[in-house]
Amino acid sequence: MLYPENSIDKLGFTEVKELIKAHCLSVMGQQMVDRIQVMSNYDQISKFLSQAHEFKNILQNDAALPIQHFYDIKALANKARLEGAFLSEEEFFKVLASLTTVFAVIAYFNEREGQYPNLEALFEHLPIEKAIIKKIEHVIDPKGKIKPNASRELADISAGIAKAEQEARRKIDQIFKSASGNGWTADGSLTVRDGRLCIPLLAENKRKVKGYIHDESASGQTVYLEPEEVFTLNNRIRDLEFERRREIIKILTLLTDELRPYVPLLLSYHNLLTKLDFVRAKSLFAIDIEGELPQIVNEARLKLVNARHPLLFLNFKKEHKIVVPLNLQIDEGTRIVVVSGPNAGGKSVCMKTVGLLQIMVQAGLLIPADEASVVGVFKQFFVDIGDDQSIESDLSTYSAHLSKMKNFVENANGKSLILIDEFGTGTDPQFGGPIAEAVLESLNHKKVRGMVTTHYSNLKIFAGNTEGIENASMLFNNVEMKPLYVLEVGKPGSSYAFEIAQKIGLPRQVLDLAKTKISAGQKNVDTLLVGLEREKKEILDTRVRLDRQQRQVDALLAENEKLKTYLEENKKVLIREAKDEAKNIILNANKLVENTIAEIKNNNADKEKTKNLRENLNRELQKNTAKPDTVKQATAKDEELKVGDWVKLTDSETTGQVMEIVKDNVIIAIGDLRTVAKKKRVEKVSRASVPKSIRKNSTSLTSDIASFSPEIDVRGMRTEDALAAIERLFDRALMMGFGNLKILHGKGDGILRKMIRQYLKKYDQVDRMEDEHADRGGDGITYVYLK
Incomplete structure (x- = not known):
């Protein structure tokens, strides 16, 4: 139950429904959106929410649902129900298209059996009666027209019409050619008048050709004549067309008679299409507002995590702005939240967000809040937002508020949600404050849940001293005098009346005079609240700064781990390469020593020959000895390397071109092959020092890579x-x-x-x-x- 009835409009739910309707493919779906109601049955709410969530998952993560045609086949089924009535060709085509969509959808879900259980329940036990499609396809072609061979009689009539039209055309062409040869015709060609093919003749020649004059030109110089010979043939065609129409009506009547036993099934198919269109529209709207499925509980409680007002979210998205999220909890411990703070600080938007999201959930709609949110079920909603004064009922603004308070106190209970904006305003604060406090105490005694906004200090004090009621405030930057739109639960907020007045430019003497007129106690309370707001702002800024620093530390640690892993992997590769290279050096050295010894023996230790062999050994030793200066030189040149440079491996004569530089490694193209080496193992060489054959191969490889x-x-x-x-x-x-x-x-x-x-x-x-x-x-x- 919603009280008053216009609460739906004040919370913005009517606008939400209009946005959902815009996503509907059919009038039936739009009508179903208009009938959306706030439910209080937990099972129904869970079912509708799950359907929307599953369809949203299909739209975002699965193959497209084969939804192509949505026609109102309910009206067609009701028409076919009447004895003697028949559906037209176009109407049968709509039935055929709709049934094709229904069967495609059922097949889609059958392929994914068990994946979308709540959507599958929409057509559970619904038979696929393809006999209907076969009967219609026997008569109606893919373009929605009746087939020429739908019956033997229709085929004969169609053949007769074609033959007569061909004969009439041949005859009139012959007469037109003859008349043209005699110079009797006017400028132009054969034309149609009153559905008959005619010859344009000059008026003075109209008696030279026998026939029926159908029309004349505006000037009267040209007449349009149907030749006598063709007249009889055209009449025959007209008669055949009448016969064809009667045969089509006969065929459509018989087809409708065959369809009549399936009318209840057609209505079931119509119901499925309507529900699919409805759920699809809800899911598309959920995608627009980034809606999620919260946890649903069968209790009167609420926990919103990073919630946003859907209409505000859509407006801000157009302007590329971000809505500040709302975090709030209403349960047995915190039944009523009293929100205070400055004007234009977001109190009303905060309360409307709570009310609208709760109504959306109980209407089966996904909400723009974190999946960790918990939303319960309330049996009643009592809303007091805005000015409901009535001239007809002789109610002032305050009288209207009191009338609602009376209804709230009498009818609200532990399963009700109340939303009261600017609680107690409209009369003398000296008396309005105590009355509001008494109403709040009465509602709390009945364990009502809800949220109220106020500027009254006595309500803030009462909330701070009463179990079940919790103070909350909208944070305000009292340095820049700007609202932060962040709800802080646990402490009341100042209205910043003097600060805002000062910013607006109210004269200093007026402000000073106003300050002398408030009590010392009230002044101390407001000063204390302003101080608390300042401390909260500082704490919030510190928390944001620490969070940012923590994210930077986490990013650096992750980068460090990646580098460590990368170095470990390359260390293993280098060690393996070094071992292989050392093994080759040892093998080559052994061969050289053996060959040297053999040469010395063969030459009987000839001194000159032995000296030459020793020098050859020293040269090989120096070749495989690390040169510190060279390494330093290569290291110094590391910074100069860039893609496209020619380099040589320091431990061999191998030359290649740099294809890519990755941190301390370079990827080198050596002919048709590529290898990875450390920067310190290569040194830059001039292009001229590289053999032409190697340059040609490298250019070919680079070209191949670019074109590959x-x-x-x-x-x-x-x-x-x-x-x-x-x-x-x-x-x-x-x-x-x-x-x-x-x-x-x-x-x-x-x-x-x-x-x-x-x-x-x-x-x-x-x-x-x-x-x-x-x-x-x-x-x-x-x-x-x-x-």
């Missing part, structure tokens, strides 16, 4: 040809260091897709394979990710 595309289309190929093409692409991708491939193979029966994936699984370099997104080709495209 990691995509291939094998649709329509034989399996063997497709696998051969993919293998060539796979080899080139590995050689050039590409991370993934895209293979377009189409859907079909899935055989080619299966063979390709089985073939690629045998390669160790393949990490995984995935389908393309459903909206961009689905399982007709395979992505191959390489290690």
Whole structure:
């Protein structure tokens, strides 16, 4: 129950319904949105919310639901129910299109059985009667017109019409050609008048051709004549068309008679389409407002986490602004929240957000709040927002407020939610404050839940001293005199009356005079509240700063871990390379020593020959000895390296071109191959010192990489040809260091897709394979990710 009835409008729920209606595909869906009611049955609320959540999941994460046609087949079914009535060709086409959509939707969910249980419940036990479609398709073509061969009689009549039209056309062409040859015709060609094909004749020649004059030109110089010979044929055509129309009505009447037993089933199909359109519209609106499914409990309590007003959110999104989120809890311990603070600080918006989101949930709508939010079920809503003075009822503003308070106190209970804006205003504060306090105490005694906004100090003091009632305030920057729109629960807030008045520019002497007229106690209270607000602002700023610093520390730690892992991996690679290189050096040294000894023996220790062999050994030793100066020089040149430079490995004569620089490593193209080396292991060389053959090969490789595309289309190929093409692409991708491939193979029966994936699984370099997104080709495209 909502009191008063216009609470829906004041909270903004009517605007929400209009936004949902804009997403509907059919009038039936819009009518269902108009009938949205605030429910109090926990099971119903859970069901409607789950349906919207599942449909939102389909829209965002699954293949598109095959919803194409939404027609009002309820009206058509009711028409077909009448004996002797028949549906037109267009109406049968609407039934056919709607049933095609229904069956496609049912098949969609059958393929995903158990994945969307609440949506599946919409058509549970609903049979798929394809006999209806077969009967209609036998008569109606895909364009919505009756088929020429819908019956034997219609086929004969259609053939007769075609034959007569052909004969009439041949005859009139012959007469027109003859008249033109005699110069009797006016400028122009054959034309249609009153649905009949006519010859344009000059008026003075109208007696030279026998026939019926249908019309004349505005000047009277041209007449439009239907020749006598053609007149009889056209009459025959007209008679055949009448026969055809009677035969069509006969066919449509028989088809309607066949459809009549299925009328109850058609109404069920109509109901399914309407509900689907309705749930779809709710889900699209939820996507617009970034709505989520909160936790629903069958209790009178509420916990909002990062909640936002949906209408304010949409308006701000257009202006690229952000809504400050609301965090609030109303339960047995904190039944009523008394919100205070400055004017234009967001108190009313805060309260309207609570009311609107609660109503949306109980109407089966997802809300713009965190999934961790907990929303209960309230049996009654009592709302007092705005000015409800009435001239007809002789009610002033305050009288209208009191009338509502009377109703609240008499009818509210522990399962009611009350929302009262500017509690106690409209009369002398000296008396309005105590009355408001008494009403608040009475509501609290009845364990009512809710939120009120106020400027009255006595209500703030009462809330601070009463169990079940909690103070809250909207934070305010009293330095810049700007509201922060953040709700802080636990402390009351100052109205900042003097500060705001000073900012507006009220004269200083007026402000000073006003300050002398308030009591010392009130002045101390307000000063204390302002001080508390300042402290809260400082604490909030400190918390934000600490959070920012913590995020920076976390980011640095994560980066450090990545670097550590990267260094560990490269350390293993370098050690392995060094061991392999040392092994080669030792093997080569052994061979050289053995050869040297053999030479000395063969030359009988000839001194000159021995000296030459010793010098050769020293040269090899120096070649494999690290040169500190060279390392330093290379290190000094590290900073000068850039992509495209030519470099030489310091421990060999190998030359290549820099393709990429990654931190302390460089990727070098050496002919058709690529290798990774540390910057300190390479030194920059001039392009002229590199042999032309090496430069040519490197240029060719760079060109190949630039022109290489990691995509291939094998649709329509034989399996063997497709696998051969993919293998060539796979080899080139590995050689050039590409991370993934895209293979377009189409859907079909899935055989080619299966063979390709089985073939690629045998390669160790393949990490995984995935389908393309459903909206961009689905399982007709395979992505191959390489290690």
